[in-house]
Amino acid sequence: MKFSTKCVQAGYTPKNGEPRVVPIVQSTTFKYESSEQMGKLFDLEESGYFYTRLANPTCDAVAAKIAALEGGVGAMLTSSGQAASFYSVFNICSAGDHVVAASAIYGGTFNLFSVTMKKLGIDFTFVHPDADEETLNAAFKENTKAVFAETVSNPALIVLDIEKFAKVAHAHGVPLIVDNTFPTPVNLRPFEFGADIVVHSTTKYMDGHACALGGVVVDGGTFDWDAHAEKFPGLTTPDDSYHGLTYTKSFGKSAYITKCLVQLMRDLGSMQSPQNAFLLNLGLETLHLRVPRHCENATKVAQYLEANDKISWINYPSMPSSKYYDLAQKYMPNGTCGVICFGIKGGRAAATKFMDSLKLAAVVTHVADARTCVLHPASTTHRQLSDQQLVEAGVSPDLIRFSVGIEDADDIIADIEQALGNI
Numbered sequence: 185m186k187f188s189t190k191c192v193q194a195g196y197t198p199k200n201g202e203p204r205v206v207p208i209v210q211s212t213t214f215k216y217e218s219s220e221q222m223g224k225l226f227d228l229e230e231s232g233y234f235y236t237r238l239a240n241p242t243c244d245a246v247a248a249k250i251a252a253l254e255g256g257v258g259a260m261l262t263s264s265g266q267a268a269s270f271y272s273v274f275n276i277c278s279a280g281d282h283v284v285a286a287s288a289i290y291g292g293t294f295n296l297f298s299v300t301m302k303k304l305g306i307d308f309t310f311v312h313p314d315a316d317e318e319t320l321n322a323a324f325k326e327n328t329k330a331v332f333a334e335t336v337s338n339p340a341l342i343v344l345d346i347e348k349f350a351k352v353a354h355a356h357g358v359p360l361i362v363d364n365t366f367p368t369p370v371n372l373r374p375f376e377f378g379a380d381i382v383v384h385s386t387t388k389y390m391d392g393h394a395c396a397l398g399g400v401v402v403d404g405g406t407f408d409w410d411a412h413a414e415k416f417p418g419l420t421t422p423d424d425s426y427h428g429l430t431y432t433k434s435f436g437k438s439a440y441i442t443k444c445l446v447q448l449m450r451d452l453g454s455m456q457s458p459q460n461a462f463l464l465n466l467g468l469e470t471l472h473l474r475v476p477r478h479c480e481n482a483t484k485v486a487q488y489l490e491a492n493d494k495i496s497w498i499n500y501p502s503m504p505s506s507k508y509y510d511l512a513q514k515y516m517p518n519g520t521c522g523v524i525c526f527g528i529k530g531g532r533a534a535a536t537k538f539m540d541s542l543k544l545a546a547v548v549t550h551v552a553d554a555r556t557c558v559l560h561p562a563s564t565t566h567r568q569l570s571d572q573q574l575v576e577a578g579v580s581p582d583l584i585r586f587s588v589g590i591e592d593a594d595d596i597i598a599d600i601e602q603a604l605g606n607i
């Protein structure tokens with residue numbers, strides 16, 4: 185199947201007489217004829233559904249579709265993007281371990297890593313995504329177990345040099361985990377450039393309609409855990425909670441994602457609800473149509489903004505004026521995303537006046553929606569960060585994050601024009 189066909193059809197093939205559309209299996213549990221058979225499911229000797237915290241047919245179908253879109257060996261849906269980021273790291277790290285992370289990441293992820301996971305004994309060193317190999321190398325320690333970064337950072341739109349990060353991570357015997365929420369697999373498939381694990385906030389473009397919170401962890405199946413067995417005992421030595429089963433022995437290339445599901449999801453329980461997975465799937469069915477339209481509209485809006493003398497600066501990685509244009513062309517020649525960031529002359533007061541004057545674009549704590557929306561990160565999603573942390577995240581105090589929707593670009597531009605006229 186080509187990519188567009190996968191968006192519409194992958195993950196679910198009904199048999200004779202079965203529903204054409206992925207059904208919502210709104211059931212916590214599944215019936216079996218004997219306890220012996222159910223025991224085999226518990227021991228992972230047989231596969232089958234028994235409890236929705238571990239697996240559910242609706243969620244499985246949608247996870248399989250996303251795995252197919254990213255080109256991975258398997259995927260696990262989570263209740264939110266935050267849960268996906270947490271699971272992706274916690275699956276291979278425990279107290280006493282260390283992770284190298286890009287400093288320009290979503291504010292919620294930064295808090296999760298620097299505050300909450302730190303309390304669990306996992307330490308993070310943050311490095312700017314533009315750092316050279318030498319600086320990156322210097323961030324590694326004996327106990328480093330992973331590298332984490334965003335392919336296009338929210339909100340600064342810094343484009344990651346995936347090959348550089350993958351090369352350094354692999355030289356230290358650890359996987360590269362990337363958050364690919366902004367480009368989506370329509371524009372970028374990180375496994376093709378050396379990433380090992382991909383996470384998404386499916387809440388954004390994948391759902392695309394601001395209906396359902398969700399996340400996903402996708403396993404590329406590329407990382408050789410056994411080659412670095414001493415670093416990843418959770419995958420390469422027996423799991424007592426499954427009578428001594430070893431994930432790499434029993435599940436080969438799917439060891440990481442299987443452990444994530446049968447161990448972490450079993451114990452922590454942040455499953456996506458079947459209802460949300462159904463809504464997510466409706467979004468995925470048009471992802472290949474929506475994302476190019478977002479990019480096309482964003483390009484028009486960015487060109488308009490760039491030519492306007494009330495704008496002090498603008499970053500849209502698909503536009504030649506962006507510092508990240510070359511990287512964007514290399515990794516995402518067909519477009520980056522629908523998000524633009526810029527500053528307005530006159531500082532915070534002008535920015536507030538501008539945002540309050542918008543009519544079609546809504547001021548919301550959301551991004552990557554079919555409807556155009558706008559946010560001032562320094563006073564909202566990133567308000568927990570210190571001034572220094574804001575600089576490292578690429579979020580200047582005047583940064584406006586403008587998420588271009590799939591309305592008519594002329595209407596979006598007219599709205600911006602009247603709002604700028606109020607300054």
Ligand SMILES: *Cc1c(COP(=O)(O)O)cnc(C)c1O
Nearest residue numbers: 264265266290338365385387398
């Ligand atoms: C929104 C977002 C998250 C968090 O996702 P939720 O679904 O809100 O939990 C993580 N990463 C990026 C890049 C995001 O934009």
